[in-house]
Amino acid sequence: PAFILETDSLQEEARSGLKEYSFSIGREQQQLLAKYAGNKPLETFLLLLTGYGILFSEYMQASHIILNTPLFGKNIDDVWERNVPLVIDVNKSESIKQLLHDVNTHVLESYRYQNFPFDRLHIDNELVTTNMLSNVLIWHDDLHETPGNEELLKHDLNIQVRQPDEMAPLSISIKYAPSRFRDDHIAGMSGHINQVILAFADLGQAIENINLLSAGEMDWLKNGGDHTAVSLPANGTVLSVFREQVPKTPDG
Numbered sequence: 001p002a003f004i005l006e007t008d009s010l011q012e013e014a015r016s017g018l019k020e021y022s023f024s025i026g027r028e029q030q031q032l033l034a035k036y037a038g039n040k041p042l043e044t045f046l047l048l049l050t051g052y053g054i055l056f057s058e059y060m061q062a063s064h065i066i067l068n069t070p071l072f073g074k075n076i077d078d079v080w081e082r083n084v085p086l087v088i089d090v091n092k093s094e095s096i097k098q099l100l101h102d103v104n105t106h107v108l109e110s111y112r113y114q115n116f117p118f119d120r121l122h123i124d125n126e127l128v129t130t131n132m133l134s135n136v137l138i139w140h141d142d143l144h145e146t147p148g149n150e151e152l153l154k155h156d157l158n159i160q161v162r163q164p165d166e167m168a169p170l171s172i173s174i175k176y177a178p179s180r181f182r183d184d185h186i187a188g189m190s191g192h193i194n195q196v197i198l199a200f201a202d203l204g205q206a207i208e209n210i211n212l213l214s215a216g217e218m219d220w221l222k223n224g225g226d227h228t229a230v231s232l233p234a235n236g237t238v239l240s241v242f243r244e245q246v247p248k249t250p251d252g
Contacts, residue, residue, distance in 0.1 A: 018152060018175040019183070023190040025170040029197040036200065039166045041142035048161055050096070050103045051196040052138065053088035054207055055189070063090050066134040068155070070144040072111040082151060084110050085134060092208035096200060099207060156180045191217070 025033065037043035053065050068083040086107055090099060137147060138159040152158050158175040172193070176186055191214040199210040213221070 017178075018158070019178045019186075020173060020175050021183070021186045021190070022171060022173040025172065025197065026194050027169075029194050030170055032197060032200050033170065039163075041140050041163075044163070044170070045140040045143055045161060046104050046107060047100070047197075047200070048140075048193075049086065049088065049107065049138065050100050051193055051200075052159070053090055053099070053103065054096075054196050054210065055192055055212065056136075057088075057090040057092070058212055063092075064088075065090060068134045068137045070137070070139050070147055070151075072143060082147075083137065086110055090207060093206055095204050095206060096210075097203040100203065188217075 033044055033047055037047055049067065052067065056065050056067075057063060065088040067086050067088065069086055070083060072084070087110075088099075088103055088106075135156040136159065137152070137155040137157070139147065139161065141160065141162040146160075147158070152175055156177045157180075160173040160175070161170070162173070163170045172190070174186055174189070192212045195212050195214060196210060199205065
C-alpha cells in the first residue's frame with residue numbers, strides 16, 4: 001500500500017526535523033465525543049483511536065492497522081518498552097459499534113501487559129523478537145508522558161491529543177516528516193478525521209458506509225476538480241490521489 005504504517009522503528013532514513021500542523025475538532029464532533037466519552041480522557045482516546053483506525057484503513061486499503069502509543073500512565077519506573085503497539089483490525093462490513101468494542105477490549109488488554117521486557121523473552125530456548133511496531137505514534141496528554149524529540153524523530157507521523165480542560169475544544173497536533181508527507185495531505189487528514197467522528201452519530205452503520213470526504217472535497221469532485229492543482233485519474237477520488245501521492249516528496 002502507498003500509506004505504510006507498519007515498519008521498523010529503526011529506519012535507514014535520517015529525520016533531521018519534523019513539521020507541525022494543529023487543528024481543533026469541530027463543534028458537532030466535539031459534542032458527539034462528549035456524549036459517548038463524557039469528556040473522560042481514556043474514553044475520548046479510545047474513540048479517536050477507533051477513528052484513526054478507520055481512516056488509516058481507508059488510506060492504506062488494509063484491514064490490519066498498528067499504531068504505537070507511549071506507556072499508559074505517568075512517571076513509570078523501570079521502563080523496558082517505551083511504546084505499546086496497538087492493533088486495530090477493521091472489518092468494513094461490521095458496525096462502528098462493534099469496532100469500538102473491539103478496540104476498547106484490545107487496548108485495555110494491551111495496556112494491562114505493557115512494559116513487558118520482550119527482549120528477555122525466550123520460548124524453547126530461542127530469543128523472541130517482535131516487529132509489531134509502527135511509524136505512527138499517537139498519545140493523549142492526560143494519559144501518557146509526552147514523548148521526547150528523540151522518540152518523535154523515530155516516527156514519520158506523531159499525533160498528539162490534548163484538551164486543557166472540559167470547556168476547551170479538543171485539539172490535535174500532528175508532527176510529521178516532510179520527506180514522507182505533503183503539507184496539503186496532512187491538512188486534508190484533519191478534515192477526514194472530523195468526517196469519521198461525525199459518522200459516530202450512527203454507531204449502528206457499517207464502516208464501509210462512512211463518507212470521509214468533506215463538503216468542499218465533494219464540490220471539488222462534482223466540479224471536475226481544480227486542474228491547476230492536481231489531476232484526478234479516471235474514476236479517481238481525493239482519497240485515491242492521497243494514497244498514490246503520500247509516499248512522494250513535496251518536490252516530487
